[in-house]
Amino acid sequence: MVFANVADYREAARRYLPDFAWSYLEGGAEDAITMRRNRAAYESIAFAPKVLVDVSTVSTHTTLGGCEAAWPAVVGPTGLNGLYCRGAEEALARAAHAAGLPFALSTASTSLLEDVRAASDGALWLQLYVQQDRRIAEDIMARARAARFSTLLLTVDTPVTGQRDHYARTGFTLPLRWTPRLLWDIATHPRWLAKVGVHGVPQLVNLARSARLGAGIEAQAAALGRQMDTSLAWRDIAWLRRHWHGKIFIKGIQTVADAALAFRHEADGVVLSNHGGRQLDGALSPIDILAHTAAIAPRGAEILVDGGIRRGSDIAKAVALGAQGVLLGRAPLYGLAADGLDGARGVLALLCNEFDICMRLLGCTSIAALGADRLAAHGRVLSLLSQATHAAPLNVTTIAPT
Numbered sequence: 001m002v003f004a005n006v007a008d009y010r011e012a013a014r015r016y017l018p019d020f021a022w023s024y025l026e027g028g029a030e031d032a033i034t035m036r037r038n039r040a041a042y043e044s045i046a047f048a049p050k051v052l053v054d055v056s057t058v059s060t061h062t063t064l065g066g067c068e069a070a071w072p073a074v075v076g077p078t079g080l081n082g083l084y085c086r087g088a089e090e091a092l093a094r095a096a097h098a099a100g101l102p103f104a105l106s107t108a109s110t111s112l113l114e115d116v117r118a119a120s121d122g123a124l125w126l127q128l129y130v131q132q133d134r135r136i137a138e139d140i141m142a143r144a145r146a147a148r149f150s151t152l153l154l155t156v157d158t159p160v161t162g163q164r165d166h167y168a169r170t171g172f173t174l175p176l177r178w179t180p181r182l183l184w185d186i187a188t189h190p191r192w193l194a195k196v197g198v199h200g201v202p203q204l205v206n207l208a209r210s211a212r213l214g215a216g217i218e219a220q221a222a223a224l225g226r227q228m229d230t231s232l233a234w235r236d237i238a239w240l241r242r243h244w245h246g247k248i249f250i251k252g253i254q255t256v257a258d259a260a261l262a263f264r265h266e267a268d269g270v271v272l273s274n275h276g277g278r279q280l281d282g283a284l285s286p287i288d289i290l291a292h293t294a295a296i297a298p299r300g301a302e303i304l305v306d307g308g309i310r311r312g313s314d315i316a317k318a319v320a321l322g323a324q325g326v327l328l329g330r331a332p333l334y335g336l337a338a339d340g341l342d343g344a345r346g347v348l349a350l351l352c353n354e355f356d357i358c359m360r361l362l363g364c365t366s367i368a369a370l371g372a373d374r375l376a377a378h379g380r381v382l383s384l385l386s387q388a389t390h391a392a393p394l395n396v397t398t399i400a401p402t
Protein backbone atom coordinates (compact mmCIF):
# COMPACT_ATOMS: atom_id res chain seq x y z
CA MET A 1 0.00 0.00 0.00
CA VAL A 2 1.25 3.48 -0.90
CA PHE A 3 1.11 6.12 1.81
CA ALA A 4 1.37 9.41 -0.04
CA ASN A 5 -0.12 11.50 2.76
CA VAL A 6 -1.71 11.34 6.20
CA ALA A 7 -5.11 10.64 4.64
CA ASP A 8 -3.74 7.37 3.17
CA TYR A 9 -2.65 6.25 6.63
CA ARG A 10 -6.07 7.26 7.96
CA GLU A 11 -7.82 5.07 5.40
CA ALA A 12 -5.57 2.09 6.20
CA ALA A 13 -6.25 2.56 9.93
CA ARG A 14 -9.99 2.72 9.32
CA ARG A 15 -9.91 -0.57 7.44
CA TYR A 16 -7.69 -2.34 9.95
CA LEU A 17 -9.41 -1.38 13.20
CA PRO A 18 -12.70 -2.77 14.48
CA ASP A 19 -15.44 -0.12 14.41
CA PHE A 20 -15.32 0.44 18.17
CA ALA A 21 -11.59 1.19 18.14
CA TRP A 22 -11.78 3.27 14.96
CA SER A 23 -14.60 5.43 16.35
CA TYR A 24 -12.70 5.86 19.62
CA LEU A 25 -9.72 7.14 17.61
CA GLU A 26 -11.58 9.25 15.10
CA GLY A 27 -14.91 10.27 16.59
CA GLY A 28 -15.85 13.76 17.74
CA ALA A 29 -18.35 14.76 20.40
CA GLU A 30 -22.07 14.96 19.56
CA ASP A 31 -22.53 16.23 15.98
CA ALA A 32 -18.77 16.66 15.42
CA ILE A 33 -19.32 20.33 14.52
CA THR A 34 -16.14 21.38 16.31
CA MET A 35 -14.13 18.52 14.85
CA ARG A 36 -15.11 19.60 11.32
CA ARG A 37 -14.54 23.24 12.25
CA ASN A 38 -10.95 22.42 13.21
CA ARG A 39 -10.23 21.26 9.66
CA ALA A 40 -12.30 23.94 7.96
CA ALA A 41 -10.37 26.63 9.83
CA TYR A 42 -7.07 25.55 8.25
CA GLU A 43 -8.63 25.11 4.83
CA SER A 44 -9.96 28.68 4.86
CA ILE A 45 -6.52 30.23 5.38
CA ALA A 46 -4.57 31.15 2.23
CA PHE A 47 -0.85 31.79 1.86
CA ALA A 48 0.97 34.85 0.53
CA PRO A 49 4.35 33.41 -0.53
CA LYS A 50 7.40 35.57 -1.18
CA VAL A 51 9.29 34.53 -4.32
CA LEU A 52 12.89 34.97 -5.42
CA VAL A 53 14.12 34.37 -1.90
CA ASP A 54 17.22 32.18 -1.62
CA VAL A 55 15.81 29.02 -0.01
CA SER A 56 18.76 26.75 -0.77
CA THR A 57 19.30 26.42 2.99
CA VAL A 58 16.31 26.23 5.29
CA SER A 59 16.23 25.51 9.02
CA THR A 60 13.01 24.25 10.59
CA HIS A 61 14.69 23.84 13.96
CA THR A 62 13.12 25.40 17.04
CA THR A 63 12.67 24.88 20.79
CA LEU A 64 9.36 23.94 22.38
CA GLY A 65 8.79 23.78 26.13
CA GLY A 66 12.53 23.95 26.69
CA CYS A 67 13.23 21.01 24.34
CA GLU A 68 14.92 20.94 20.97
CA ALA A 69 12.51 20.25 18.12
CA ALA A 70 13.66 19.55 14.56
CA TRP A 71 10.43 21.16 13.33
CA PRO A 72 7.69 22.94 15.28
CA ALA A 73 5.63 19.97 16.48
CA VAL A 74 5.13 17.69 19.47
CA VAL A 75 3.56 14.23 19.29
CA GLY A 76 0.59 14.99 21.52
CA PRO A 77 -0.93 12.97 24.35
CA THR A 78 -3.59 10.40 23.49
CA GLY A 79 -5.08 7.79 25.78
CA LEU A 80 -5.73 4.09 25.23
CA ASN A 81 -3.22 3.78 22.40
CA GLY A 82 -2.90 0.06 23.13
CA LEU A 83 -6.12 -0.34 21.15
CA TYR A 84 -4.13 0.10 17.93
CA CYS A 85 -0.97 -1.93 18.47
CA ARG A 86 1.14 -3.54 21.16
CA GLY A 87 3.78 -1.34 22.79
CA ALA A 88 1.99 1.68 21.34
CA GLU A 89 3.43 4.43 23.52
CA GLU A 90 6.95 3.05 23.23
CA ALA A 91 6.50 3.14 19.44
CA LEU A 92 5.19 6.72 19.49
CA ALA A 93 8.09 7.82 21.71
CA ARG A 94 10.61 6.16 19.38
CA ALA A 95 8.99 7.62 16.28
CA ALA A 96 8.96 11.10 17.84
CA HIS A 97 12.61 10.80 18.87
CA ALA A 98 13.61 9.66 15.37
CA ALA A 99 11.78 12.70 13.96
CA GLY A 100 13.53 15.00 16.44
CA LEU A 101 10.33 15.84 18.32
CA PRO A 102 9.20 15.64 21.96
CA PHE A 103 6.53 13.07 22.82
CA ALA A 104 3.80 13.79 25.40
CA LEU A 105 2.56 10.72 27.27
CA SER A 106 -1.07 10.68 28.45
CA THR A 107 -2.11 9.86 32.02
CA ALA A 108 -4.39 7.34 30.26
CA SER A 109 -1.49 5.57 28.58
CA THR A 110 -1.41 1.81 28.20
CA SER A 111 2.34 1.60 28.84
CA LEU A 112 4.17 2.54 32.02
CA LEU A 113 5.99 5.83 31.79
CA GLU A 114 9.12 4.04 33.00
CA ASP A 115 8.87 1.65 30.03
CA VAL A 116 8.42 4.55 27.64
CA ARG A 117 11.56 6.16 29.04
CA ALA A 118 13.43 2.86 28.70
CA ALA A 119 12.36 2.71 25.04
CA SER A 120 13.47 6.21 24.14
CA ASP A 121 16.14 8.66 25.13
CA GLY A 122 14.24 11.51 23.52
CA ALA A 123 12.39 14.44 25.09
CA LEU A 124 9.35 13.22 27.01
CA TRP A 125 6.49 15.31 28.41
CA LEU A 126 3.78 14.22 30.82
CA GLN A 127 0.09 14.99 30.28
CA LEU A 128 -1.77 15.11 33.56
CA TYR A 129 -5.39 14.36 34.47
CA VAL A 130 -6.09 15.01 38.14
CA GLN A 131 -8.14 12.60 40.25
CA GLN A 132 -10.01 13.51 43.45
CA ASP A 133 -7.32 11.73 45.40
CA ARG A 134 -4.49 14.15 44.66
CA ARG A 135 -1.91 11.63 45.80
CA ILE A 136 -2.41 9.83 42.49
CA ALA A 137 -1.35 12.86 40.42
CA GLU A 138 1.44 13.59 42.88
CA ASP A 139 2.73 10.05 42.48
CA ILE A 140 2.58 10.17 38.66
CA MET A 141 4.48 13.46 38.70
CA ALA A 142 7.13 12.04 41.04
CA ARG A 143 7.56 8.99 38.82
CA ALA A 144 7.75 11.16 35.70
CA ARG A 145 10.35 13.42 37.30
CA ALA A 146 12.45 10.38 38.21
CA ALA A 147 12.16 9.17 34.60
CA ARG A 148 13.38 12.56 33.27
CA PHE A 149 10.12 13.77 31.79
CA SER A 150 10.67 17.49 31.33
CA THR A 151 7.44 19.37 30.65
CA LEU A 152 3.96 18.97 32.09
CA LEU A 153 0.72 19.48 30.18
CA LEU A 154 -2.22 19.96 32.53
CA THR A 155 -5.35 19.13 30.54
CA VAL A 156 -8.26 21.31 31.63
CA ASP A 157 -10.95 20.70 29.02
CA THR A 158 -12.04 17.34 30.43
CA PRO A 159 -13.75 17.68 33.83
CA VAL A 160 -16.12 15.11 32.36
CA THR A 161 -15.91 13.15 29.12
CA GLY A 162 -17.74 14.83 26.25
CA GLN A 163 -20.90 13.23 24.90
CA ARG A 164 -19.69 10.86 22.20
CA ASP A 165 -22.71 9.40 20.43
CA HIS A 166 -20.56 6.87 18.59
CA TYR A 167 -19.85 5.00 21.84
CA ALA A 168 -23.54 4.05 21.97
CA ARG A 169 -23.52 3.05 18.32
CA THR A 170 -20.46 0.84 18.41
CA GLY A 171 -21.01 -0.44 21.95
CA PHE A 172 -17.69 0.93 23.22
CA THR A 173 -17.51 0.91 27.02
CA LEU A 174 -14.75 0.33 29.54
CA PRO A 175 -14.73 -2.49 30.49
CA LEU A 176 -15.82 -3.85 27.11
CA ARG A 177 -19.23 -5.53 27.20
CA TRP A 178 -19.17 -8.63 25.04
CA THR A 179 -22.35 -8.02 23.09
CA PRO A 180 -23.05 -9.91 19.83
CA ARG A 181 -22.40 -6.64 17.99
CA LEU A 182 -18.95 -6.23 19.54
CA LEU A 183 -18.05 -9.87 18.96
CA TRP A 184 -19.05 -9.54 15.29
CA ASP A 185 -17.07 -6.31 15.01
CA ILE A 186 -13.95 -8.05 16.29
CA ALA A 187 -14.49 -11.27 14.35
CA THR A 188 -14.71 -9.30 11.10
CA HIS A 189 -11.32 -7.66 11.75
CA PRO A 190 -9.11 -10.76 11.96
CA ARG A 191 -5.79 -8.96 11.42
CA TRP A 192 -6.47 -6.71 14.42
CA LEU A 193 -7.72 -9.70 16.43
CA ALA A 194 -4.51 -11.63 15.79
CA LYS A 195 -2.17 -8.71 16.53
CA VAL A 196 -3.97 -6.88 19.34
CA GLY A 197 -7.27 -8.46 20.37
CA VAL A 198 -5.88 -11.83 21.46
CA HIS A 199 -3.79 -10.06 24.10
CA GLY A 200 -6.92 -8.74 25.83
CA VAL A 201 -8.17 -5.25 26.61
CA PRO A 202 -5.26 -2.82 27.09
CA GLN A 203 -4.91 -1.59 30.67
CA LEU A 204 -4.41 1.94 31.98
CA VAL A 205 -1.25 0.76 33.66
CA ASN A 206 0.23 4.15 34.47
CA LEU A 207 -2.81 5.33 36.35
CA ALA A 208 -3.22 1.91 37.94
CA ARG A 209 0.31 1.98 39.36
CA SER A 210 -0.05 5.43 40.92
CA ALA A 211 -3.60 4.74 42.14
CA ARG A 212 -2.45 1.40 43.56
CA LEU A 213 -5.05 -0.39 41.48
CA GLY A 214 -4.53 -3.94 40.31
CA ALA A 215 -5.16 -5.24 36.81
CA GLY A 216 -8.80 -4.69 35.88
CA ILE A 217 -9.89 -2.02 33.50
CA GLU A 218 -13.16 -1.37 35.40
CA ALA A 219 -11.51 0.27 38.42
CA GLN A 220 -8.98 2.00 36.16
CA ALA A 221 -11.69 3.48 33.95
CA ALA A 222 -13.56 4.68 37.05
CA ALA A 223 -10.40 6.43 38.26
CA LEU A 224 -10.15 8.16 34.89
CA GLY A 225 -13.83 9.06 34.68
CA ARG A 226 -16.00 9.20 37.80
CA GLN A 227 -13.08 9.92 40.12
CA MET A 228 -11.73 12.84 38.07
CA ASP A 229 -11.39 15.92 40.26
CA THR A 230 -14.11 18.21 38.92
CA SER A 231 -13.21 20.82 41.53
CA LEU A 232 -9.85 21.52 39.86
CA ALA A 233 -9.50 25.32 39.49
CA TRP A 234 -6.94 28.06 38.86
CA ARG A 235 -5.86 28.03 42.51
CA ASP A 236 -4.52 24.50 41.94
CA ILE A 237 -1.74 25.70 39.65
CA ALA A 238 0.12 26.61 42.86
CA TRP A 239 -0.29 23.00 44.06
CA LEU A 240 1.03 21.79 40.73
CA ARG A 241 4.07 24.06 41.00
CA ARG A 242 4.99 22.48 44.31
CA HIS A 243 5.16 19.06 42.65
CA TRP A 244 6.53 19.92 39.22
CA HIS A 245 9.66 21.98 38.80
CA GLY A 246 9.81 21.81 35.02
CA LYS A 247 7.73 23.84 32.60
CA ILE A 248 3.94 23.74 32.96
CA PHE A 249 1.60 24.24 30.00
CA ILE A 250 -2.18 24.46 30.40
CA LYS A 251 -3.79 22.34 27.67
CA GLY A 252 -7.35 22.93 26.55
CA ILE A 253 -7.49 26.74 26.62
CA GLN A 254 -10.37 27.90 24.42
CA THR A 255 -10.67 31.64 25.01
CA VAL A 256 -8.25 34.56 25.03
CA ALA A 257 -9.48 35.44 28.54
CA ASP A 258 -8.50 32.00 29.84
CA ALA A 259 -5.13 32.24 28.11
CA ALA A 260 -4.60 35.53 29.95
CA LEU A 261 -5.52 33.82 33.22
CA ALA A 262 -3.07 31.01 32.52
CA PHE A 263 -0.30 33.56 31.96
CA ARG A 264 -1.35 35.43 35.08
CA HIS A 265 -0.93 32.15 36.99
CA GLU A 266 2.55 31.95 35.54
CA ALA A 267 2.00 29.03 33.24
CA ASP A 268 5.03 28.67 30.98
CA GLY A 269 2.69 28.17 28.08
CA VAL A 270 -0.76 27.25 26.87
CA VAL A 271 -2.03 24.69 24.41
CA LEU A 272 -4.98 26.21 22.58
CA SER A 273 -7.08 23.12 22.07
CA ASN A 274 -10.61 21.78 22.01
CA HIS A 275 -9.32 18.22 22.46
CA GLY A 276 -9.68 17.52 18.75
CA GLY A 277 -13.42 18.21 18.92
CA ARG A 278 -13.94 15.33 21.35
CA GLN A 279 -15.19 17.39 24.28
CA LEU A 280 -17.41 20.49 23.96
CA ASP A 281 -19.13 20.34 20.59
CA GLY A 282 -19.69 23.89 19.33
CA ALA A 283 -16.34 25.14 20.64
CA LEU A 284 -14.28 27.45 18.45
CA SER A 285 -11.34 26.25 16.43
CA PRO A 286 -8.15 27.12 18.38
CA ILE A 287 -6.83 28.89 15.27
CA ASP A 288 -9.57 31.48 15.79
CA ILE A 289 -8.01 32.73 19.01
CA LEU A 290 -4.37 32.15 18.15
CA ALA A 291 -3.30 35.57 16.81
CA HIS A 292 -5.17 37.35 19.59
CA THR A 293 -3.56 35.13 22.24
CA ALA A 294 -0.12 35.71 20.73
CA ALA A 295 -0.74 39.45 20.99
CA ILE A 296 -1.41 39.30 24.75
CA ALA A 297 1.18 36.64 25.68
CA PRO A 298 3.93 37.89 27.97
CA ARG A 299 7.49 37.68 26.69
CA GLY A 300 8.82 34.12 26.90
CA ALA A 301 5.39 32.48 27.27
CA GLU A 302 4.74 29.83 24.64
CA ILE A 303 1.65 29.05 22.63
CA LEU A 304 1.03 25.64 21.14
CA VAL A 305 -2.06 24.84 19.16
CA ASP A 306 -3.75 21.63 18.07
CA GLY A 307 -6.81 20.21 16.36
CA GLY A 308 -7.00 19.20 12.72
CA ILE A 309 -3.29 19.25 11.80
CA ARG A 310 -3.04 16.86 8.83
CA ARG A 311 -0.52 18.59 6.54
CA GLY A 312 2.82 20.31 6.92
CA SER A 313 1.13 23.44 5.55
CA ASP A 314 -1.28 23.40 8.54
CA ILE A 315 1.76 23.65 10.81
CA ALA A 316 3.04 26.60 8.75
CA LYS A 317 -0.33 28.38 9.10
CA ALA A 318 -0.32 27.91 12.88
CA VAL A 319 3.24 29.23 13.21
CA ALA A 320 2.48 32.16 10.89
CA LEU A 321 -0.42 33.14 13.17
CA GLY A 322 1.79 33.20 16.26
CA ALA A 323 2.12 29.64 17.61
CA GLN A 324 5.55 28.35 18.61
CA GLY A 325 4.41 24.92 17.47
CA VAL A 326 1.60 22.40 17.18
CA LEU A 327 0.55 19.21 18.90
CA LEU A 328 -0.19 16.26 16.64
CA GLY A 329 -3.16 14.20 17.85
CA ARG A 330 -4.81 11.77 15.48
CA ALA A 331 -2.25 11.97 12.65
CA PRO A 332 0.48 9.82 14.28
CA LEU A 333 -2.23 7.45 15.55
CA TYR A 334 -3.34 6.77 11.97
CA GLY A 335 0.22 5.68 11.23
CA LEU A 336 0.47 3.64 14.42
CA ALA A 337 -2.77 1.78 13.66
CA ALA A 338 -1.93 1.28 9.99
CA ASP A 339 1.64 0.06 10.41
CA GLY A 340 2.88 0.20 14.03
CA LEU A 341 6.21 1.92 14.62
CA ASP A 342 6.92 2.20 10.88
CA GLY A 343 3.55 3.84 10.35
CA ALA A 344 4.06 6.40 13.13
CA ARG A 345 7.50 7.14 11.69
CA GLY A 346 6.02 7.38 8.21
CA VAL A 347 3.41 9.95 9.24
CA LEU A 348 6.01 12.12 10.97
CA ALA A 349 8.38 11.88 7.98
CA LEU A 350 5.58 12.96 5.63
CA LEU A 351 4.59 15.93 7.80
CA CYS A 352 8.22 16.98 8.22
CA ASN A 353 8.83 16.84 4.47
CA GLU A 354 5.60 18.71 3.70
CA PHE A 355 6.53 21.41 6.22
CA ASP A 356 10.00 21.79 4.72
CA ILE A 357 8.55 22.10 1.21
CA CYS A 358 5.97 24.61 2.44
CA MET A 359 8.68 26.76 4.07
CA ARG A 360 10.65 26.89 0.80
CA LEU A 361 7.56 27.66 -1.27
CA LEU A 362 6.69 30.47 1.14
CA GLY A 363 10.20 31.90 0.87
CA CYS A 364 11.04 31.28 4.54
CA THR A 365 14.51 30.16 5.57
CA SER A 366 13.84 29.93 9.32
CA ILE A 367 10.96 29.62 11.76
CA ALA A 368 11.55 33.24 12.77
CA ALA A 369 10.85 34.29 9.17
CA LEU A 370 7.48 32.53 9.14
CA GLY A 371 5.11 35.32 10.17
CA ALA A 372 1.67 36.66 9.37
CA ASP A 373 3.03 38.35 6.24
CA ARG A 374 3.11 34.89 4.63
CA LEU A 375 -0.69 34.69 4.92
CA ALA A 376 -3.07 36.30 2.44
CA ALA A 377 -4.61 39.20 4.35
CA HIS A 378 -8.22 38.82 3.38
CA GLY A 379 -11.31 37.14 4.78
CA ARG A 380 -10.56 35.00 7.77
CA VAL A 381 -6.91 35.99 8.23
CA LEU A 382 -7.75 39.69 8.08
CA SER A 383 -10.34 39.36 10.83
CA LEU A 384 -8.02 37.24 13.00
CA LEU A 385 -5.15 39.68 12.62
CA SER A 386 -7.30 42.73 13.23
CA GLN A 387 -8.45 41.23 16.58
CA ALA A 388 -4.80 40.82 17.46
CA THR A 389 -3.90 44.36 16.39
CA HIS A 390 -6.58 45.82 18.63
CA ALA A 391 -5.79 43.53 21.56
CA ALA A 392 -4.90 45.34 24.75
CA PRO A 393 -1.51 44.29 26.10
CA LEU A 394 -1.81 41.85 28.97
CA ASN A 395 -2.47 43.88 32.07
CA VAL A 396 -2.38 41.45 34.95
CA THR A 397 -4.01 43.88 37.34
CA THR A 398 -7.20 43.97 35.27
CA ILE A 399 -7.80 40.24 35.55
CA ALA A 400 -10.25 39.28 38.25
CA PRO A 401 -8.71 37.21 40.99
CA THR A 402 -9.97 33.64 41.08
Ligand SMILES: Cc1cc2nc3c(=O)[nH]c(=O)nc-3n(C[C@H](O)[C@H](O)[C@H](O)COP(=O)(O)O)c2cc1C
Residues within 6 Å of the ligand: 024, 025, 026, 038, 076, 077, 078, 079, 080, 106, 107, 108, 127, 155, 251, 273, 274, 275, 276, 277, 278, 306, 307, 308, 309, 327, 328, 329, 330, 331
Ligand atom coordinates in the same frame (compact mmCIF):
# COMPACT_ATOMS: atom_id res chain seq x y z
C1 LIG B 1 -7.87 8.94 20.55
C2 LIG B 1 -7.53 10.21 21.28
C3 LIG B 1 -7.25 10.16 22.62
C4 LIG B 1 -6.91 11.35 23.29
N1 LIG B 1 -6.54 11.29 24.62
C5 LIG B 1 -6.11 12.42 25.23
C6 LIG B 1 -5.60 12.34 26.56
O1 LIG B 1 -5.52 11.28 27.17
N2 LIG B 1 -5.18 13.50 27.15
C7 LIG B 1 -5.24 14.72 26.49
O2 LIG B 1 -4.86 15.75 27.05
N3 LIG B 1 -5.69 14.79 25.21
C8 LIG B 1 -6.11 13.68 24.58
N4 LIG B 1 -6.54 13.75 23.29
C9 LIG B 1 -6.53 15.07 22.58
C10 LIG B 1 -5.19 15.27 21.86
O3 LIG B 1 -4.14 15.48 22.77
C11 LIG B 1 -5.27 16.52 20.95
O4 LIG B 1 -5.69 17.64 21.71
C12 LIG B 1 -6.21 16.34 19.75
O5 LIG B 1 -6.20 15.01 19.31
C13 LIG B 1 -5.80 17.26 18.62
O6 LIG B 1 -6.67 17.14 17.54
P1 LIG B 1 -6.37 16.23 16.24
O7 LIG B 1 -6.58 14.82 16.68
O8 LIG B 1 -7.40 16.67 15.27
O9 LIG B 1 -4.96 16.48 15.82
C14 LIG B 1 -6.90 12.59 22.60
C15 LIG B 1 -7.20 12.61 21.23
C16 LIG B 1 -7.50 11.43 20.57
C17 LIG B 1 -7.76 11.50 19.09
